[in-house]
Amino acid sequence: MLGSTLPAGIGSLTSLDLLDLEENMLSGELFTAELLSLTNLRALRASFNQFIGTIPTEIGLLTELRQFWFAENMITSTIPNLIFPCSDMVWISKLPEWPITP
DSSP: OOBBSOTTGGGGGGTTOOOTTTTBBBBEEEOOHHHHTTTTTOOEESSSSSEEEEOOGGGGGGGTTTEEESSEEEEEEEOOOOTTSSSSEEEOOTTTSOOOOO
16 A cells, blocks of 8 residues: 555656556545646546545546546546547446436
C-alpha cells in the first residue's frame, strides 16, 4: 500500500497507458491537472481509496481512456457525458446509485 496522495510529477510520465492505484489508501484530489495531462492513458484504476472531489469535464481530454474504475471513493459527482464520445469505453466501475447516460 502506498498511502498519501498522488505523487507530484506524475504528469511527466507521458507514455503511461495504465495507472493502477487500487487499494492504496490514497486521498486528495484524483483529477489533478497532472493526471489529466496523461493523454496516452488507456486504463485508470483508482477504486478502493479515499479520493475526493468531482469528475471534471476535462476527463474528455483523455481520448485513449478505455477503462475507468473509481468505485469506493468519496467522489461526489456524476460521470460527465463527455467521457462517452471521447473514446471507445469498454469498462466503467462505479457506485450503483450513480447514473450513467451516454
